[in-house]
Amino acid sequence: MSRVYFRRNNQVLPYLFLTPALVFLALFMAYPLTETVVKSFYAYDLTSRVLNLVGISNYIELVHDPMFQTAAKNAILFVIFSVLVQIPLGTVLAAVLDRGVTSNASLTFRTIIFSPLVLSIVAVGLLWQLILDPLVGLASAVVKAVGLHPPPLGWLGDPKIAIYVIMAIAFWQYIGFVTLLMFAGLQRIPEELYQAATLDGAGPITSFWYVSLPMVQNALIVTSLLTMIGALRVFDFVYILTGGGPANATQVPATMIYKEAFFLGRMGYANAVSVLLLLATVGLGFVQIRFSRHS
Amino acid sequence: MKTILLLRKLKALATTVACGAALLTHSATADTTLRVWGLSGPSGEYFAGALKRFEKANPGIAGKFSAYPNEQYKTAIQVGVRSADPPDVYQNWAFERAARMMRDGFAVDIGDFTKELSATALSEYTFKGKLYGVPFDRHGKYMWYNVAYFRDHNLSPPNSFDELIDVCKKIRATDPQMVPIGLGASEPWTIDAYISVFNQKLVPEDVRKADTALSAPADSLFTDLGYIAALQKILDMQSAGCFNDGITALTPEAARSMFANGMCAMHYEGTWCLVVFDNEGLKNGYQGFRLPDFKNQKGSTGAHLIIADGFQVHPITEKRGTRESAIAFLKFILSPQEQAEFAKETKALPSVPAARNYLSDATPIFLWALKDTSEATVEVAHLDTTLDRAISDVYLRGYQDLVNHVKTPEQIMSEVHNEAVLIQKQRNAQQ
Amino acid sequence: MSVLIRFKRYPAYLFLLAYSAIILLPLSWLVIASVKPKRELFTKPFSLPSTLDWGGYQRAWNGGLLKYIANSVIVTASSVGLTLLIGGLAAYALAQMKFVGRRLVYSAIIAAYAIPLHGILVPLYDTIVKYQLTNTYFGLILPYVTFGLPFAITVFYAFFIDFPVELMEASRLDGCSELGILWRVVVPLSMPAIASVAIFQGVQIWNEFLLALVVISDDALKTVPLGLVAFRGNYVSDWTAILSSISVTSIPMLILFVAFQKQFMRGLAGSEK
Incomplete structure (x- = not known):
């Protein structure tokens, strides 16, 4: 009896279970997503809401816009340095935590290394802003104490170095994320493989190179993609530390979208930036999802 | 001297009471809530208090003050004036920002304030010969x-x-x-x-x-x-x-x-x-x-170089029947006594020069700055x-x-x- | 032999110690500087405080931190709760029921995981304005739930798909309704997955800044990250108060993290799914 009851309702029940999720996704994701693409071909103001169809001229303007060039360049720099710095350092940390120290020590160090991950970027940004204060900040005091000169335009005031300072702070907070993911991957490697390598006379570095790395290849790719996607989405660090300045030198795509839409009021133009950001992140995201499912 | 002050006070009181009486007759159809938007911080705290005093002087009007922090107000007010529930009276910066509200049809002519303010002060909110707002402070x-x-x-x-x-x-x-x-x-x-x-x-x-x-x-x-x-x-x-x-x-x-x-x-x-x-x-x-x-x-x-903050009045007041109480509120806060109170609470420079008469315990430099800015002719x-x-x-x-x-x-x-x-x-x- | 191993491990410990110092120094400076008398903060940057000055914490607390924390708790708890409920139901249908369009829906939800909030910010804001949700908790909760769903559904799906069919069938034969099965059988067995999703989403939402920045402008509704920024604006030169506000809002997260480390790590690692 109950089976019949179940089967009859089976046609309705799954859709009933799915409806709330699909309604949410439709209203607050699918619809805005479509709007982003469609309205990137319009010019409209934050307030006036009068839509003017302008075709691809938002995109043409973007190509010539120095702010976009800076934002795109900074995004690419962020992606490149994230991979070059965070991935190797995070992976080596994970490997040392995995096999280099006793398990008690590993747990203590992991607690320390992962702890910045639970802090808000805003809190971390505000903290570093005080540390980097050009007049009375700790960083300048340290640099002076060892007999060097802090940058005369200030850590975050010099357009040539500000973006790298922001990166360093972002890495300070998020290298632990790479370590976390890689550590999880390394822990899955069977102990026998390492024993076999040791019998063959491999030292810790050799084992890392020939046993650990090949075994976590997939995790490495997924982590790299996640790091790249994260770097493309950076907003909070820049907003808090420099607001995109000095003179737009530290703009990234997300801060540019915010500035164009909510400060300059050019919503259509902001949508065009969004579409390009979406293409980049969604592209990387799909690759990441593919790799994740294989692993 | 004291009698003059007292007389002035009585006079100010009389005008507010009269306004209140006039408003009461309207209240049968009119919306009795006066929605005021402004910045948070010391000035916001003052206006919340001033609105309470205004309520007391005008029974039948309920004031509602909404405060926003500076960096977000620029967006909030732009969206707010276009929303279904706009403010009756809203704070806005002088010059171009106030003029834009006028051009977009979100500010109305508020009549004559020559008794309260100097010609230069009025010019900050005067566009095409009409007054679209009043400054309450001028730095x-x-x-x-x-x-x-x-x-x-x-x-x-x-x-x-x-x-x-x-x-x-x-x-x-x-x-x-x-x-x-x-x-x-x-x-x-x-x-x-x-x-x-x-x-x-x-x-x-x-x-x-x-x-x-x-x-x-x-x-x-x-x-x-x-x-x-x-x-x-x-x-x-x-x-x-x-x-x-x-x-x-x-x-x-x-x-x-x-x-x-x-x-x-x-x-x-x-x-x-x-x-x-x-x-x-x-x-x-x-x-x-x-x-x-x-x-x-x-x-x-x-x-x-003058930076003025003031209030503008939204056209919705026509439909709601709150126009008179909105303008009465502006007159109320621009009385010399309220302006002096404003200066004491917020340490801002009031826009009404006569407020000086009630600010005897302000620092000499404050009084100097108040005099110097209110006498500005080239702005x-x-x-x-x-x-x-x-x-x-x-x-x-x-x-x-x-x-x-x-x-x-x-x-x-x-x-x-x-x-x-x-x-x-x-x-x-x-x- | 054992001495040799320990000696060999020296570089490993040194490396970890050096890196830990880089992490811990700014954090300890935060705590130490927040209780330093203001003068010493600038004149003796490296010293320990001569006396403990809790004034910064007092000023931070009076500045309305409790209000910001309460708002964050309300928004985070409601968002996570709704995400678990809605995501759980959807994942259960996808993993345990057969229906037309199942694969399509599942692929669409997986694809949704790739879409960042930053990329659709402007029309998302328009949508929130259209439903008059600016300056309301729901203006944050509804989008947070939406952007949490793809992750929640993928994690739950992976978990539910391994449930033995026999278990469900047995429960059904016992006369349990589908909802009854969910509540009495599935939920108790899914606690690890629920914890992972709750923690990962909880950390994300607690710290979210960009959407909150455009949706909330009313000080009474600000979440912690917005509150911290407002706080810096109001107490510009009062460093000890700013540092205190950062440490008051950060230390509970660090304590929670240390206390529930295992769950946290599993939850955070879940983001590769």
């Missing part, structure tokens, strides 16, 4: 100087721009550790204050007006050499050693603190910083002067409040590039010109 920007330091180093306040440069050079020569003028431009509006005044002095007035309104011919927009000269003056000050290092890394507030703590000899900022100086221990230890004139300047001499507004947002953005980031020697004045002005041409074209296309 002036001054170059503040440390009196003790000037006395000990035999310096006197400069009477011309060249003398200002000389003061900087003298300080650097005798006291290399001392910063003559603290400048924190992590937010570029601090440099905008200088350029706004320099432009007034160095660009012929009719040219400046036509450029600002984008009514000049496209190829001449912002091409007057005076604009370049104005930017160059900042570089001149920089090379004379006037400013600190790391200008774009320093926050405006840090620069203010430097002056308050005697780490620099001068500081250019609006009169809202008086309370900060006093609280940080410089009470009565400073005086101020307006940015001095140039030798052969094009604009009128002795200009004041300059911040560029970023008079120019189109996109053009002022080019200017603002240009300032930071300027002091970091990334761009020359010529490059910045050519970018301003290009943006102005673009915006002019867009405006023409829309019309």
